[in-house]
Amino acid sequence: MDATETTIDRAPAKAPPPLRPADFAVKPSLIGLTREDMAEALKEKGIPEKQVRMRVSQIWHWLYIRGVSDFDAMTNVAKDMREMLKKHFTIAxxxxxxxxxxxxxxxxxxxxxxxxxxxxxxxxxxxxxxxxxxxxxxxxxxxxxxxxxxxxxxxxxxxxxxxxxxxxxxxxxxxxxxxxxxxxxxxxxxxxxxxxxxxxxxxxxxxxxxxxxxxxxxxxxxxxxxxxxxxxxxxxxxxxxxxxxxxxxxxxxxxxxxxxxxxxxxxxxxxxxxxxxxxxxxxxxxxxxxxxxxxxxxxxxxxxxxxxxxxxxxxxxxxxxxxxxxxxxxxxxxxxxxxxxxxxxxxxxxxxxxxxxxxxxxxxxxxxxxxxxxxxxxxLAACGQLKSESERMRKTERLAFEAMMIANHGEDD
The missing domain is CATH 3.20.20.70 (Aldolase class I)
Known part of the structure; x- marks a missing residue:
């Protein structure tokens, strides 16, 4: 198809958000964990051994069959369990x-x-x-x-x-x-x-x-x-x-x-x-x-x-x-x-x-x-054309990042 005959529905690009200390404390995600690893993650947060298999099965269903991205949507999971999941994990x-x-x-x-x-x-x-x-x-x-x-x-x-x-x-x-x-x-x-x-x-x-x-x-x-x-x-x-x-x-x-x-x-x-x-x-x-x-x-x-x-x-x-x-x-x-x-x-x-x-x-x-x-x-979505700008970092953002790392970890890190 000639490019002149094609329209593009383009959302405006957003500038990268400024780096903040909170950015370095992202909660671990349950997405991408094997069942075994998910079970271990839940046990580490206090889920009783006898409940772990059931809880993994519930979460797996909601993530990969229902496709939810919010723990509150897991309606057959008890509220206190959902609160624990929100506190320690993300599925965003x-x-x-x-x-x-x-x-x-x-x-x-x-x-x-x-x-x-x-x-x-x-x-x-x-x-x-x-x-x-x-x-x-x-x-x-x-x-x-x-x-x-x-x-x-x-x-x-x-x-x-x-x-x-x-x-x-x-x-x-x-x-x-x-x-x-x-x-x-x-x-x-x-x-x-x-x-x-x-x-x-x-x-x-x-x-x-x-x-x-x-x-x-x-x-x-x-x-x-x-x-x-x-x-x-x-x-x-x-x-x-x-x-x-x-x-x-x-x-x-x-x-x-x-x-x-x-x-x-x-x-x-x-x-x-x-x-x-x-x-x-x-x-x-x-x-x-x-x-x-x-x-x-x-x-x-x-x-x-x-x-x-x-x-x-x-x-x-x-x-x-x-x-x-x-x-x-x-x-x-x-x-x-x-x-x-x-x-x-x-x-x-x-x-x-x-x-x-x-x-x-x-x-x-x-x-x-x-x-x-x-x-x-x-x-530019065709074969061999994919490219992002992640290798580039604006000077102000890079300097802020370096200053934060020195403050958090010391100059020798």
Whole structure:
């Protein structure tokens, strides 16, 4: 869709709030805890051992089936118990700093999470993409990214920190709030569309960051998202995308069991070293071996290989032939992604005729090779375009932060 034909419903961006001492005393969240960890947290606050299992079950139901974000909404929990929970814990959603809605249905949220420990607030972007018969939520796993892929807008932002399991999962909860997607409750005030069936059917770990550089929190969040007594997303509808962190690929299949996607983008080490620099550490030979060994790999559970189409870079017929040879024998689908230009990039998208010729060659070799429809380009919500401003800190805010830390901890900290 031409950007001139698209409108944007844009909430005004809010300036980051000034840092205060209270910002460093954020209550721990119950969101993102395993049942075992939630039980331990409740026991530490004095809940009798014989009640813990029941209380965990109640809270789990309210968090992940009913989708509440206020302890007072847990109507079958005794008032004194709710007061204890409010005193010691939080289940609040992140702040929506900005919300953009494109005419093609794509929605992007810039979300702000409160400080962790002696840190400061951070921001990430989350994208919802509605399609016929399905709706996909693209979730971030880190604030920024350390991989510096040369064609990726997110890669121009420095890594700030990993997200916690709570922060990863909260993106899904907030999106379901905004889309009216929780059952057995009224459409939340301010929801974008009415509640009428599940809007989010799939989630993809393809937002900001490299998920396998934040393995444990990602694992915890995805296991909760796929828990049959809660959010209940099928693991076949959850896809984790990696740029090629080889040591963690097998663990992903063995311990999480979700679908795997590989950000490939080149079939020669010299070119991939430039486009996806992690290739220097884990070259194509090692990456492909890890894919062949992925647990559960079959024609029914294929690996998706993502291939961004860059004009005169990786879009030749020789590249297509190399791709077929590289993936020979691997149950695979190849997603061809028209490059989404972003301000400051030196790359261009391949001509449409070139992309179609590339796809035809791959299809003729027996591989499904859909051409991904560009979505949300006008609001920079398309593949490789997510970027927040969390790595930037205004001078006055930074000086206030440093002064507070010296006052609280001393100059040697």
């Amino acid at each position: 959603r992140p702040e929506i700093v900005e919300e953009q809605v494109s005419n093609d249905g794509t929605r992007k949220w810039l979300l702000r999470f409160p400080p962790r420990g002696a840190g400061r607030p951070v921001e990430v972007e989350t994208v919802y993409i509605p399609e016929e018969g399905r709706g996909t939520l693209c979730i971030s796993s880190q604030v920024g990214c350390s991989l510096t892929c040369s064609f990726c807008h997110t890669g121009t932002q420095k890594l700030v920190r990993n997200l916690t399991a709570e922060e990863i999962l909260s993106q899904l909860l907030l999106a379901r709030d905004r889309l009216g997607d929780f059952p057995d409750r009224d459409t939340p005030q301010g929801a974008i569309i009415p509640a009428e069936g599940r809007k989010i059917t799939n989630i993809v770990m393809m937002g900001m960051g490299e998920p396998l550089y934040n393995f444990e929190p990602v694992k915890t969040a995805l296991l909760i998202a796929s828990d049959g007594d809660g959010l209940s997303l099928s693991k076949r509808r959850i896809t984790l995308s990696t740029s090629g962190v080889v040591p963690e690929i097998y663990r992903t299949g063995e311990e999480i069991g979700v679908m795997l996607a590989i950000s490939l983008h080149a079939v020669r080490d010299d070119l991939r070293d430039m486009l996806v620099p992690i290739n220097k550490k884990y070259p194509l030979k090692d990456l492909i071996e890890a894919c062949r060994a992925y647990p559960g790999l079959s024609n029914a559970r294929r690996i998706t290989f993502e291939y961004v189409m860059l004009k005169d870079v990786n879009d030749s017929l020789e590249d297509a032939k190399g791709l077929i040879q590289l993936l020979k024998g691997i149950p695979a689908k190849i997603n061809l992604i028209p490059f989404n230009p972003w301000p400051g990039t030196n790359y261009q998208c391949s001509d449409w005729a070139t992309i179609e010729k590339f796809a035809d060659f791959i299809n003729a070799a027996g591989y499904a090779s859909p051409i991904r429809t560009p979505r949300g380009r006008d609001i």
